[in-house]
Amino acid sequence: MSDQQVDQGRRTWVAISCGMGAVGGVAVAIPFVGSIQPSERARAAGAAVEADIGALQPGEKLTVEWRGKPVWIVRRTPEQLAQLPRLDPQLADPNSLRKQDELTPEYARNGWRARKPEYLVVVGICTHLGCSPSDKFKPGPQPSLPDDWEGGFLCPCHGSTFDMAGRVFKNKPAPDNLEVPPYMFLSDTRVLIGEDKKA
Secondary structure (H helix, E strand, C coil): CCHHHHHHHHHHHHHHHHHHHHHHHHHHHHHHHHHHCCCHHHHHHHCCEEEECCCCCCCCEEEEEECCEEEEEEECCHHHHHHHHHHHHHECCCCCCCCHHHHCCHHHCCCCCCCCCCEEEEECCCCCCCCCCEEECCCCCCCCCCCCCCCEEECCCCCCEECCCCCEECCCCCCCCCCCCCEEECCCCEEEECCCCCC
């Protein structure tokens, strides 16, 4: 057997060994890389959520889940919108100036706390201890509410009240208004919660 034949055989085995080593390295790397990427559940938890509001009638509320939180979309009536400015003196933060970067995006720092006056979009969690307030849209005297109640939300746990813009009334346990999440309208009937890139 010649030296050339031995070298050729050795080269073949070296090439095969290198190839197998590379395949083995890739086989080990794929699960490792996969393990450091966020899971489908984690990606979904932070993903934006699209809501269809086409069937939502004035005075009704739709609840969707975003990042494990309830997000309320309320289609306010003209009467509900008209009473908002009259409530300013009774509210703790009528212009959403406290914690504005955390709780109220710039496009919602207005009298309606919304992009479009008709639609309120807020996280349905009380800013006191994380309870979920109840709808109290009907105006007038009711248990646990003042006689001049104009409509809004009541947190039954500790009695915090919020108006139809999610603004907290004075002298209540909740320190801040309800959070307005990032959101944008994709059309007249579709809202995307969790993104506001077109803001």
